[in-house]
Amino acid sequence: MYQPLADELRPRELSEVYGQDHILGPGAILRRIIESGAVPNLIFYGPSGTGKTTVANIIAEKTQRKLFKLNATTASTADIKNIVSQLDTMLAPNGVLLYLDEIQSFNKKQQQTLLEYIENGKITLIASTTENPYFYVFNAILSRSTIFEFKSLSPAAVRQAVDRAVAYLAEKLQVRVEAEEAALAQVAASCGGDVRKALNAVEVLFTACAAQDGVVRISLADAEAVSKKSSMHYDREGDNHFDSVSALMKSLRGSDPDAALHYLARLLEAGDLPGACRRILCSASEDIGLAYPQAVSIVKSCVDSALQLGLPEARLPLAQAVILLATAPKSNSVVMAIDKAMADVKKGKAGPIPRELQNVHADGAGFEREQGYLYPHDYPGHWVKQQYLPDVLVGTVYFEYGDNKFEQSCKAYWDKIKE
Secondary structure (H helix, E strand, O other): OOOOHHHHOOOOOHHHOOOOHHHHOOOOHHHHHHHHOOOOOEEEEOOOOOOHHHHHHHHHHHHOOEEEEEEOOOOOHHHHHHHHOOOOOOOOOOOEEEEEEOHHHOOHHHHHHHHHHHOOOOEEEEEEEOOOHHHHOOHHHHHOOEEEEOOOOOHHHHHHHHHHHHHHHHHHHOOEEEEOHHHHHHHHHOOOOOHHHHHHHHHHHHHHOOOEOOEEEEOHHHHHHHOOOOOOOOOOOOHHHHHHHHHHHHHHHOOOHHHHHHHHHHHHHOOOHHHHHHHHHHHHHHHHHHHOOOHHHHHHHHHHHHHHHOOOOOHHHHHHHHHHHHHOOOOOHHHHHHHHHHHHHHOOOOOOOOHHHOOHHHOOOOOOOOOOOOOHHHOHHHOOOOOOOOHHHOOOOOOOOOOOHHHHHHHHHHHHHHO
């Protein structure tokens, strides 16, 4: 029966797990926990293909516990109860180890049911998720579990797995391999830190590059063909989406056009045109603001053009907008001012609107009063001193002029007028 190469080469020892030295290297905390044999409930958090399932298998082997695997996307509470029925039997004399993949797909009720069965310690839970567990996992389970993050592998770490796979297949098929160095480097770099993807690519290359005279020749062109568009982990509703748009926004704010273009490229390669447009539009007001007020209208035009053009042409006006924002002077005076005002309103600091500012027609017939409103255009400089804020907020300052040229010129103008 066919067995994927990634399963054939699945590590049997912790020393064979690549790229997770921060938790599995000699002396690292998770390694010490596993070697102790007293394994608590664990939650493994990280991208696909980084070794979460592999480590669960190794833990089951080391602790001599029966391992059950469930995927939360298809499993039900009945599946869990079926596992519980095997406790204290010859089938599971040492208790069971339950590996629950994609735990974020269990709803709150299902997670509460699971909680009942891990309380007494007969079931040890190892849950895995590609999403942030603090957002998706029930707090009661989090409090009874230790969380470890598995990180995407570096190309160098993946390359170790690729070389091992090439050597394994060469021996298994009794062939000699002539691979361009750039070809194997391409496979290692293009899998996005996912070992499973890299090994699948190696397997496809061996299938496509049939041996001639006992030699399998792997070229860069073939490697690029099998690894095309595989270098990113991306989900429009998951952590990777929010990480990518956050990185774009922070690169714009940090005035790094190269980094901003990189994260824009990641969003566009994933087809997330709306996500890119939304963050670029926001940055124009949040991070550039009054330092360069024209940025809003320019960026809006670029975004409109991008949405009308669609991909791939949309990359051009969006790149123009990103470079403009990244290189523009910065000011957060707008966001600071409105956030302060919103905070006061939420606290209930409002009060009646001053009589001078009220609608003069609101009193109704027979109950009209002198409003006392002073029309600024009737006064020199088009300004006259009068109260605008409610009594409870008189003297409150929300807006502080930024230290950029435009806002300082505005400040100088009004300082002179209001003297």
